[in-house]
Amino acid sequence: MANGQLACLGTIQHLKSKFRQGYTIEIKVRSTDNDLNATTMQNVQSFLLSQKQYQIEVKETTQSTGLFQVVGSTPAELFQLLEEHK
Secondary structure: OOOOOOOOOOOHHHHHHHHOOOEEEEEEOOOOOHHHHHHHHHHHHHHHHOOOOOEEEEEEEOOOEEEEEEEOOOHHHHHHHHHHOO
16 A cells, blocks of 8 residues: 555454444545556455455455455454565
């Protein structure tokens, strides 16, 4: 991610009760350059899908936003992974 922001919206218990099976993460990239946004989002999507230790499904993507369903990891594990690779 380039200049991205990560935030967990709710407690783990709230996420588990709301989504039952895993959770949904929304990633936004911000730039005034739409081509850069699209490239960055494609890189984020490719990176997440390459993480075979987790079950990650793309729910929706635009040039600057990606919505992903995640099973098999805690939000803390995924946020740590994203922080290490941004």
